[in-house]
Amino acid sequence: MAGWGWARTVRGLLLDVSGVLYDGGADGGVPIAGSAEALRRIKASGLKLHLCTNETQETRENFVGKLRALGFDVSVAEVTAPAPAACRLLKERGLRPHLLVHNDLVPEFADVDKTNPNCVVLGDAAENFTYANLNEAFRLLIGMEKPVLISLGKGRYYKETDGLKLDVGAYMKALEYACDVQAEVVGKPSKMFFEAALAELGVPPEQAVMIGDDIENDVGGAQQCGMRALQVRTGKYRPSDENHPKVKPDAYVNNLAEAVDIILQQQRG
Amino acid sequence: MAGWGWARTVRGLLLDVSGVLYDGGADGGVPIAGSAEALRRIKASGLKLHLCTNETQETRENFVGKLRALGFDVSVAEVTAPAPAACRLLKERGLRPHLLVHNDLVPEFADVDKTNPNCVVLGDAAENFTYANLNEAFRLLIGMEKPVLISLGKGRYYKETDGLKLDVGAYMKALEYACDVQAEVVGKPSKMFFEAALAELGVPPEQAVMIGDDIENDVGGAQQCGMRALQVRTGKYRPSDENHPKVKPDAYVNNLAEAVDIILQQQRG
Numbered sequence: 001m002a003g004w005g006w007a008r009t010v011r012g013l014l015l016d017v018s019g020v021l022y023d024g025g026a027d028g029g030v031p032i033a034g035s036a037e038a039l040r041r042i043k044a045s046g047l048k049l050h051l052c053t054n055e056t057q058e059t060r061e062n063f064v065g066k067l068r069a070l071g072f073d074v075s076v077a078e079v080t081a082p083a084p085a086a087c088r089l090l091k092e093r094g095l096r097p098h099l100l101v102h103n104d105l106v107p108e109f110a111d112v113d114k115t116n117p118n119c120v121v122l123g124d125a126a127e128n129f130t131y132a133n134l135n136e137a138f139r140l141l142i143g144m145e146k147p148v149l150i151s152l153g154k155g156r157y158y159k160e161t162d163g164l165k166l167d168v169g170a171y172m173k174a175l176e177y178a179c180d181v182q183a184e185v186v187g188k189p190s191k192m193f194f195e196a197a198l199a200e201l202g203v204p205p206e207q208a209v210m211i212g213d214d215i216e217n218d219v220g221g222a223q224q225c226g227m228r229a230l231q232v233r234t235g236k237y238r239p240s241d242e243n244h245p246k247v248k249p250d251a252y253v254n255n256l257a258e259a260v261d262i263i264l265q266q267q268r269g
Numbered sequence: 270m271a272g273w274g275w276a277r278t279v280r281g282l283l284l285d286v287s288g289v290l291y292d293g294g295a296d297g298g299v300p301i302a303g304s305a306e307a308l309r310r311i312k313a314s315g316l317k318l319h320l321c322t323n324e325t326q327e328t329r330e331n332f333v334g335k336l337r338a339l340g341f342d343v344s345v346a347e348v349t350a351p352a353p354a355a356c357r358l359l360k361e362r363g364l365r366p367h368l369l370v371h372n373d374l375v376p377e378f379a380d381v382d383k384t385n386p387n388c389v390v391l392g393d394a395a396e397n398f399t400y401a402n403l404n405e406a407f408r409l410l411i412g413m414e415k416p417v418l419i420s421l422g423k424g425r426y427y428k429e430t431d432g433l434k435l436d437v438g439a440y441m442k443a444l445e446y447a448c449d450v451q452a453e454v455v456g457k458p459s460k461m462f463f464e465a466a467l468a469e470l471g472v473p474p475e476q477a478v479m480i481g482d483d484i485e486n487d488v489g490g491a492q493q494c495g496m497r498a499l500q501v502r503t504g505k506y507r508p509s510d511e512n513h514p515k516v517k518p519d520a521y522v523n524n525l526a527e528a529v530d531i532i533l534q535q536q537r538g
């Protein structure tokens with residue numbers, strides 16, 4: 001395969017989850033064909049593996065439980081997600097959040113002081129993105145002398161089994177505009193977040209490859225950190241992504257299984 | 270009054286409504302003290318008067334009915350509002366809208382073909398800004414080869430009797446970001462919209478003054494059209510508006526009544 005020479009020196013893979021391993025949905029989601037087997041092959045090959053997700057609709061424990069039920073051999077220790085990273089940041093800075101997040105994510109913030117909020121934390125709240133809840137978050141922010149908005153990711157949209165859904169980034173932009181404030185993003189494509197995931201992976205960026213379906217948050221973000229990055233043609237991938245004005249993946253693959261085929265082939269070569 | 274010399278040559282007033290005449294709310298709203306009397310004094314003085322609103326929560330007929338019930342002597346012909354302007358634009362361009370607007374605004378679009386939509390029209394939908402409705406508008410847009418998003422105004426927020434509310438501009442930004450599209454704004458601060466209101470007023474911009482509570486959409490927009498513009502310290506006005514990085518009103522007034530006092534005084538002087 002021309003252009004894949006770099007894959008010979010790869011020692012670890014960072015994988016996005018939604019749109020790469022499975023497509024989420026109210027029904028629990030469905031695995032993407034070949035992905036569970038691809039995960040097993042990576043592990044069997046001796047390559048390191050870590051999941052790097054912007055998933056904020058549930059705790060990591062529940063998320064991993066769901067993935068296991070779908071046939072994926074993963075553990076909580078193998079997942080880097082925004083909510084635990086946000087909790088560390090909140091504690092370091094003495095921030096007390098008002099949460100506009102999915103109900104099932106709230107337990108991740110159990111140890112954080114939420115009285116008399118001095119910031120707003122925004123996640124993919126899904127059905128909790130009501131008119132009333134958005135007004136509440138807005139009023140808190142506009143009432144602060146210096147509004148602090150922390151967004152768990154900044155994705156535009158994602159794909160579920162019943163179609164595309166607006167992601168947290170769209171609501172982040174709404175609040176940014178209304179309050180004339182710039183959100184701090186915890187999650188992909190934040191450099192700090194990728195670096196935390198790389199530390200968990202235990203591989204330097206030049207020997208790691210990110211595989212995701214999001215041209216900006218997965219591919220662009222990882223490349224900014226010095227990693228190689230592949231875009232899969234599954235999940236939210238759209239043909240127009242291949243004309244992105246700024247981001248060009250190191251390669252496109254039809255799906256995770258194909259990426260793993262090629263990387264393992266290069267490793268043997 | 271120093272700095273008010275220009276008011277001697279004023280021949281017509283354009284007034285914003287919400288935050289200038291009254292504060293809206295689920296209860297029908299409450300008049301701002303002195304505003305109904307100020308409106309009568311303008312009319313008695315022989316100065317021309319026209320209302321220029323971004324109100325899109327109801328038809329002009331209902332809106333005017335509500336204002337009359339609150340004691341304001343106004344008629345439908347004295348009001349320029351975004352929905353009728355949007356209808357003209359839709360027909361001119363052969364656009365068939367999907368409406369994400371307040372239920373009470375829908376009758377304004379009765380004569381517009383809404384089958385097989387090829388654009389989205391966004392108004393201040395209030396309680397209709399649900400997660401499901403936003404996803405629906407998003408999916409329609411992202412599915413278009415060249416998405417067309419028409420926004421009835423681009424306000425950040427407004428004040429109702431029970432507090433500040435996110436305005437249509439926040440939701441416009443959410444959809445703009447998710448679909449990587451720029452909305453076309455019908456309403457203030459669009460130059461075309463102010464020009465239509467000035468034509469109704471029947472006064473050239475240099476002899477007209479806009480009075481509003483929105484530093485960007487009322488004051489900035491009117492000044493861009495060559496009008497004078499005053500900001501009232503009622504409605505959504507906040508002291509921080511006086512440090513706006515780009516827009517400086519020709520004067521601040523405590524309320525509409527004070528503006529009318531000073532203008533009429535200058536006219537006599």
